[in-house]
Amino acid sequence: EPEVTQTPSHQVTQMGQEVILRCVPISNHLYFYWYRQILGQKVEFLVSFYNNEISEKSEIFDDQFSVERPDGSNFTLKIRSTKLEDSAMYFCASSVGPQETQYFGPGTRLLVL
Amino acid sequence: GQSLEQPSEVTAVEGAIVQINCTYQTSGFYGLSWYQQHDGGAPTFLSYNALDGLEETGRFSSFLSRSDSYGYLLLQELQMKDSASYFCAVRDGDTGRRALTFGSGTRLQVQP
Numbered sequence: 478e479p480e481v482t483q484t485p486s487h488q489v490t491q492m493g494q495e496v497i498l499r500c501v502p503i504s505n506h507l508y509f510y511w512y513r514q515i516l517g518q519k520v521e522f523l524v525s526f527y528n529n530e531i532s533e534k535s536e537i538f539d540d541q542f543s544v545e546r547p548d549g550s551n552f553t554l555k556i557r558s559t560k561l562e563d564s565a566m567y568f569c570a571s572s573v574g575p576q577e578t579q580y581f582g583p584g585t586r587l588l589v590l
Numbered sequence: 591g592q593s594l595e596q597p598s599e600v601t602a603v604e605g606a607i608v609q610i611n612c613t614y615q616t617s618g619f620y621g622l623s624w625y626q627q628h629d630g631g632a633p634t635f636l637s638y639n640a641l642d643g644l645e646e647t648g649r650f651s652s653f654l655s656r657s658d659s660y661g662y663l664l665l666q667e668l669q670m671k672d673s674a675s676y677f678c679a680v681r682d683g684d685t686g687r688r689a690l691t692f693g694s695g696t697r698l699q700v701q702p
Contacts, residue, residue, distance in 0.1 A: 510688070518694075519692045519693065519694045520633060520679075522690060522691065525688045532688065533688060533689060568632060568633065575688045576620060576681065578623070578635050578638060579635070580635060581625075581633045581634070582632060583631070583632045584631075584632050
């Protein structure tokens with residue numbers, strides 16, 4: 478069964494450093510998403526992406542964040558200058574259509590020191 | 591905006607039936623989804639209700655009443671592996687938003 482994959486599984490970085498989180502969505506899916514989950518809290522939406530552009534974003538997704546689809550398979554989330562409060566689990570998800578079920582990857586646990 | 595309410599914790603024994611409720615407030619509505627998440631794992635899709643009524647998938651069923659802005663997830667014949675957090679989630683239909691808004695999750699503890 479096809480699944481969303483994410484790398485790395487864990488990332489430790491120093492405050493102020495840039496990080497890039499990578500995702501490979503399910504191959505026939507057209508809509509891609511990033512969510513995050515701070516430890517012990519609920520999953521929160523960051524951004525959705527379709528047709529090589531952002532279709533919607535939350536208040537969390539400020540100028541420090543960016544997304545890109547650099548090639549036909551990868552979908553990346555970049556945090557330019559990490560802050561302590563960026564420490565969280567970051568989940569990538571994809572769906573066939575805009576209102577179809579979203580399938581989540583295993584997540585990248587980001588720790589900012 | 592959207593908000594969802596669900597109990598924070600539920601405890602049950604193996605073999606039992608448990609119901610996890612979810613009430614929601616949205617400016618529009620486009621279906622109620624349920625996800626399971628084991629500790630340290632990814633949210634895994636369980637079920638989706640767009641219309642009123644019961645959807646059954648094996649041991650799990652989900653119910654929706656749009657007039658009451660209420661749904662529940664029913665887990666039958668509980669197994670130890672069902673110990674996890676369960677999240678309800680909605681999508682805002684009026685604005686056509688694709689983003690899922692999640693509840694705070696219900697932690698289910700299954701005891702022997």
